[in-house]
Each structure stands twice: as C-alpha cells, then as structure tokens.
Amino acid sequence: MESLLDAIVGLFEIILAPFDALRELEDTSWFAANAISWLCILILVVAFVYWMKQLKEYDKEEDKTQTGHSFLG
Numbered sequence: 001m002e003s004l005l006d007a008i009v010g011l012f013e014i015i016l017a018p019f020d021a022l023r024e025l026e027d028t029s030w031f032a033a034n035a036i037s038w039l040c041i042l043i044l045v046v047a048f049v050y051w052m053k054q055l056k057e058y059d060k061e062e063d064k065t066q067t068g069h070s071f072l073g
Contacts, residue, residue: 026033 022033022036025036
C-alpha cells in the first residue's frame with residue numbers, strides 16, 4: 001500500500017513541476033513570474049473569443065425551421 005501512495009506522490013510531483021518552477025522563479029524575478037501568468041491568461045482569453053466566434057458562425061448556419069412537435073410551428 002505504501003508503494004502505491006509513493007507512486008501517486010511521484011506522479012503529482014511530475015504533474016505539478018511547472019508550478020514549482022514558477023514559484024522558484026517568483027523568488028528571483030517577480031515580474032517574470034507575473035508575465036508568464038498574464039501570458040497564460042491572454043492565451044485563454046484569445047481562445048475563448050475564438051470559440052465564441054466559431055459558435056456564433058455555427059448558429060447562423062444551423063437550420064432552425066424544424067420544431068419538436070408539428071403544433072409548435
């Protein structure tokens with residue numbers, strides 16, 4: 001059982017390694033650490049805006065003439 005828990009700990013140490021590196025970078029350069037954070041936020045915002053634009057285009061192309069029941073339209 002202990003070896004399973006050690007494997008889980010090792011897995012999370014690998015997965016969370018970028019956050020450890022970012023924490024160590026903050027000790028040496030606060031501006032660099034925040035620049036990386038803002039860059040990630042900017043990438044997410046651009047991806048979200050692109051996604052919304054694609055959904056809007058899909059909504060325009062969708063055929064909305066059908067209804068669930070014949071008496072609705």
